[in-house]
Amino acid sequence: MVETVVVVGAGVYGAAVTASLARRGARAVVVDAGAPAGGTSGATFSWINSCGKQPRAYHELSVAGMEAHRRLAAEAPDGGWYHEGGNLEWADDDLGRERLRTKVAGVLAYGYDARWLSRAEVLGLEPGIDPARLPADEIAYFPREGWIEPAPLVHHLLSGALSRGAELVRGDAVTGLEVTGGRVRAVRLASGRRLPADAVVNCAGPQAARIAAFAGLVLPMRNASGVVVCTSAVAAVSVSRVVHGPRVHLRPDGAGRLLLHTPGIDGAVRASGAVEQSAIDELLEAGRALCPGLRAATVEDVRIGERPIPGDGLPVLGRVNELPNLHFAVSHSGVTLSVHAGDLVAGEVLGEDHGDILAPFRFERF
Template sequence: MGSKHVIVIGSGILGASTAWHLVQAGARVTILEAAEPGGMATRDSWAWLNASWGNPEPYFRLRIRSMQEWKRLQQQVAQLQVQWSGGLLWDLPPDALEAYAGEHSAWGYGIERVDAARALQIEPAILQPPEQALYVAQEGSVDPLAAAMALLAGAQDGGAQLLAHTPATGLRMEQHRVIGVDTPQGLLEADEVVLAAGIGSAALLNDLGLHYRIDAPPGLLVHSKPTIPLLRTLLMTPDLHVRQTTQGRLVAGTDYAGDIAGADPRELARQLHGKVQAMVRGAEQLEMDFYTLGRRPTPGDGFPMVGRPSGLAGLYLVLSHSGITLAPALGLFAAAELLQGVRDPLLIPYQPDRLLQNNG
């Protein structure tokens, strides 16, 4: 019997990581991408690698593991660059900041409590240093699109076929098993199909009679023109998150609590860039280059959906918010489960059935 043929639908960071790990494990892989390689949500991510506040311990453990797997991928994937610059955070009220520090320190996260003087030692470019902040040296970031493209290139080097501008129009079923993917060019058959298409996954599942809630909160990213090195670390402030890329751009992000239809995104981008200029020493005259307004696929309870829906063979889901942080671990674990039947214990809370509803 030859190696399994696996179709991966979606070439964002989760699909790219899954494809790369499948190839490394010996599978024949075809990657389908409806648009340009690299996906949609991936390129609009701020791409902070972290296991930060607001999550229960099992999810913290998964994120920590995946941060470790990023270091493995650095050694194994050509052209993959990770900036382990550390993260300086003060975007919580003082009591919440201290609660986070106490909880995550007990879990083993390398948190340092800092005052204004220490914050300036860590990041001299802060014009108004916080009186109280937390620093985690092990946090980092990637260029999200470049990381996805490096993984896709590595998968192709190992024999994977990447079909760009080839949307999956449906999943073909026979006797409760997915046997392939319908495309405008016809049916592509496979032993396994991995659904890693973010928001686009919902329509494909709905055609099978499966429904789940997926949210897509908007996120604005503003990119400055390239400049000299200004920032040493990632900054998470009450108003914005900002980091500097390897190309020298300052990338600032912020969240919106609701739909921002009707707002002028360019004006919002100008305001956000103005906050960067007011916060970062040396950026006072730095010009904005461009902005993006993206949507971040988030399963209904906020946590990943990774695994096989029960009663449906041949299909495996890899859907998650925090896709950048989680991509190495989820790709590794998905490949092991698909090819060896071994499910990593860290995935136990994230079985898709908890959120899937049968429309039939």
Template structure:
């Protein structure tokens, strides 16, 4: 079987490598270069922490465990399995965190409430306000360096004989002929037995070229749910080996002493067409918040300020499955791309090769194809959410 995978982010390359492991001939086509889309602008928190409803939680939990297995078996440096500390300092966050911990414990999720002393053992430079509420420790959670994961996938793909073609934009599908194929912008035609769309936030645009409407949440105005700031600091002399979330700032290591910062309430001005400079008031606010969360950050500077754009199906839930009107075209689209990438690579490969996967049964594209869901407003994100 020859499979053409469209999109070379973490999902597309995970699918491609798992198909190749199972004996398929695989070609990956990418409109730009591997990993320059959504994969490059993710906070990359690997978790099932605030994922609802139950079937989405179960999918993300399986994704978290798939990351751990793959990183262990491949000795992967992309996954930092240091866990996650969450501190609530605002009243609404305290109440929400307490309720969430109870719910997750009832589900058997690995979470415990810990003392300030224990929190300082886990993060020696953490500043804990005297009036802080509950402190939760999610020991199994992790964070990922997406570019390192992509590097592993590209090396694996090369070893398995996967052909990766960059600068290849798909302009049309020809799926009903005796020789199914996609046509590229340069006029080239690539044939295959099966085609897999893994293009993230470009899913709706791509599928329109196959006369299919599958709605994705699209950027409409500054601060909507599809966009968010990420700030990168200079290297700093501090002790931090795990992800920290608070009521006002999320922070994780970003390699070589750098930190990656996220503050969901600041996203209200995020606009990919107008990214503030690294010496802007916004950058200054990130730094002010950082110094209130971690010691030894007085010399911090923002070296990069990005606006990430999220891939979110219109109802907020993962899409994975073949299109009823074009069964040769399998579609994958999800907000939880980094968490789910290794798992979806395996599950999608198995389905394409003929073995249905129960974990994906609730996430078929059919639910979005009948016009019932058209860019439904997404719920506001809560403290501790990605």
């Protein structure tokens, strides 16, 4: 019988798994080498979506992830971390427009909510955007998408779990797993502490392959750097939803700040770990061009995260056949997925059968 479950990592996945375990009555111990939400979950764009996710099973998992966020926030007295304002996206060249048409047609065929808006309609939603930067029409709008504030979400999940008897160990890295007789028996920590475990869930994000290696397993990962730039607070900017323009992606980041991103800036992380200043300047300029109210803004924070990307790009979820009490909850798009996928994984740890849903995402496919 599973009584004590050690969860490795306290990002969005670890917090979601721990909360679900505690809600089901298990004793969960969540261990983080640093602080909760101090890893990738603290440096994310955190757009909640299933916009162009393939194959269908991944799309459905993401849609269920969106629904789980909506439900969790609605049920929580402090659910203000969840912002469902939709997402706007357009292109400025023929190839981009063709890709966007294909994407919209694809998600509509899956029954996902998407529609085309005109410039005038978009300006009604987002008056802070420079009209000259918008095409006259063919602006895609995905109304059920949104974004979340990761730190308050992680705090909510963990504080609920702690009030149900879970334990949080912070600032202590997992340095080994004791495996005998085809099962993980205990987790060893850098402090020398040994945590006996009936089951272990690997939620170590970009470090998941290292935790897997402690059990003799090879988890192929192709992690990549990601960067988001947070502006200073500007009263003149009134962006209220996720916006994907051709040269800049942005969303509110609370208290009058905006969070900026483009795929281009992800490639501007130097070997030293710093981000090239020219790329940051260019991104801020692109933000100012799109939203003139940003002219007075400066860069307040540059957040660098490591995207945890399993080898084939799809999530790795659920038990390992070879070691049936070791479980994975690792993926990119983890903010979208974690509340739902973490709950499925926690249920499986405690003997629930979610085999059909998790089948496409099992470790064994590698």
